[in-house]
Amino acid sequence: MGNQKLYKGSLQTIILKLLAQNDKMYGYEITQKVKELTKGELKITEGALYPALHKLEAEGMLDVEVAKVGNRLRKYYKLTEHGTKETVNKLAEMQEFLKTMQQLVNPKFSLE
Amino acid sequence: MKEKHQITDKYIAELYKFTREHFVEHYDVQTELVDHLANDIEQIWVAQPQLSFNEAKIISFKKFGIFGFMDVVEQKQKVMNKRYWKILWRFVKEWFSVPKIILTASVFTVFILLFQLRVSSIIVLIAIVTLLTFEFINEMIIKYKLRIIKKRKQKLFLLEEMIHNTKSGLLLVSVFNIFNFMNVFKIDFSSLSIYWVGLSSFVVTLFLVIYYVVTFVMPSKAEELLAEVYPEYKFL
Numbered sequence: 001m002g003n004q005k006l007y008k009g010s011l012q013t014i015i016l017k018l019l020a021q022n023d024k025m026y027g028y029e030i031t032q033k034v035k036e037l038t039k040g041e042l043k044i045t046e047g048a049l050y051p052a053l054h055k056l057e058a059e060g061m062l063d064v065e066v067a068k069v070g071n072r073l074r075k076y077y078k079l080t081e082h083g084t085k086e087t088v089n090k091l092a093e094m095q096e097f098l099k100t101m102q103q104l105v106n107p108k109f110s111l112e
Numbered sequence: 113m114k115e116k117h118q119i120t121d122k123y124i125a126e127l128y129k130f131t132r133e134h135f136v137e138h139y140d141v142q143t144e145l146v147d148h149l150a151n152d153i154e155q156i157w158v159a160q161p162q163l164s165f166n167e168a169k170i171i172s173f174k175k176f177g178i179f180g181f182m183d184v185v186e187q188k189q190k191v192m193n194k195r196y197w198k199i200l201w202r203f204v205k206e207w208f209s210v211p212k213i214i215l216t217a218s219v220f221t222v223f224i225l226l227f228q229l230r231v232s233s234i235i236v237l238i239a240i241v242t243l244l245t246f247e248f249i250n251e252m253i254i255k256y257k258l259r260i261i262k263k264r265k266q267k268l269f270l271l272e273e274m275i276h277n278t279k280s281g282l283l284l285v286s287v288f289n290i291f292n293f294m295n296v297f298k299i300d301f302s303s304l305s306i307y308w309v310g311l312s313s314f315v316v317t318l319f320l321v322i323y324y325v326v327t328f329v330m331p332s333k334a335e336e337l338l339a340e341v342y343p344e345y346k347f348l
Contacts, residue, residue, distance in 0.1 A: 003180065007241050027144065028151035047177040051187030058191040066344040071121050073344050 007042050011052050013094050014044075015077070024065060024078040027053060052076055054080040055075065061086050117157045119150040123165055130169065136181050138340055139267035145181060149173070192270045199337060203325040204318075216317060223313035233291060236316075240288045243323075247274050248282055250327070254278070268348060269339055275334050278326045287319050 007014075012112065018033055019025060025033070030053075031044045056062045061083030065076040119127075127146040136142050152172040156163065163171075173180065207216045227231050254276050261268050290312075330337065339345045 009202060011207065026147065028148050032155075045177060046175050047183045050144065050148075050184040054184075054191045058194050064343055066342075066347065068347060071119070071124055071145075072147050073143050074147050077345070081329050111262055 004043070004045075008048075010094065011048060012043075012046065012056060013090045015049075015052060015056065016083065016090055019077060019079045020084065020087045023083075024076040026074050026076050056083070065086070117154070117161060119154060123153075126148065126165070127169070130173075131181065134173075134181050136185055137262065137268065138188075138270040138273065140269050140271075140344065141181075141185060143264055143344060145184065159212070189269060192274060195341060196271065196274050200208070200325060203329050204321055207321045207325075216321060219320065220313050220317045223316050224309055226271065227313060229311045236291055237288075240284060240291070244284050251278070269342060269345075270339070272334060272338055275330050275337065278331070283319060283323050283326070287316065290315075 014034060015030060018030060022033070027046075027049055031046065031049060034042055034044050053062065057064060057077070061080060062077045063080050066080065067074050067076065097109075124146060128142055130149070131145050136145060149169065149172050152175070153165065154169055156168040160168075177183070206212055226235060229235070231345040252311050258277060259266070260274060280338040
């Protein structure tokens with residue numbers, strides 16, 4: 001388990017990317033999916049996930065749906081049109097960030 | 113033994129109780145947390161089937177960190193506040209478009225005429241004090257009702273509390289303070305230029321519209337607004 005702090009600023013982008021691939025997801029599913037994809041390297045904390053989801057919802061990037069699953073209600077999140085566009089921007093920003101970090105941390109691989 | 117590894121209705125009820133005990137007062141926030149805890153407890157049981165419901169619940173809760181559900185609750189409140197203002201703005205805008213603008217303009221005109229009278233500040237003060245008294249009584253009634261709902265542990269939504277617990281008394285106090293301020297500096301309304309009278313009339317009219325929307329319009333449409341904001345409202 002790496003330094004979780006390094007992932008902190010990328011939480012929104014991670015959520016948006018997952019939702020772009022999965023149509024709709026609920027909170028717990030997101031934590032599990034991230035754990036699975038990163039083989040346990042990144043564990044999204046519950047105390048950070050829900051505030052991030054609610055913030056994205058308030059910004060109009062996510063829409064919510066509620067379904068009755070067994071004996072409980074489940075809240076699903078999905079991308080809005082605005083959210084879909086924003087995902088593209090955020091992912092581009094992320095690529096840029098990764099490139100810059102790569103250059104800083106590992107300058108010998110730089111092509112320039 | 114097999115039954116133990118399923119989240120039964122009884123456990124769901126216990127989880128709702130657990131979130132309430134950890135300062136999550138509103139049903140909408142509780143519901144999402146309950147589903148999360150239930151999923152996590154089921155997952156914990158897969159790995160450690162020997163754990164009791166309570167033990168698994170505590171493990172799951174600890175993952176929220178030392179502040180527990182507070183971060184979730186705080187963020188949700190911020191988000192809902194924004195939502196509230198958006199809805200409020202939607203209703204206020206109506207009063208500045210046809211046909212309601214006719215009424216708004218009339219009120220505005222009355223204020224313009226009123227503020228040019230020598231006795232205007234007295235009239236305004238009496239009006240505000242009357243409104244404040246009404247508001248004070250109204251808020252007492254609402255607080256009492258909300259307390260009963262919470263005590264009986266009925267399902268109270270965050271937005272529902274915001275709609276009913278209007279705090280519009282504060283709005284009136286701020287208008288009251290404008291006049292207090294003017295009194296302190298011995299500014300007489302009737303001596304002001306027409307521009308100032310116009311501006312004051314506009315501000316007071318706007319305050320009045322907001323007050324009306326917050327105190328009467330939104331509470332009367334509470335059901336509709338809740339259904340609009342909460343997809344889970346239809347399951348109740």
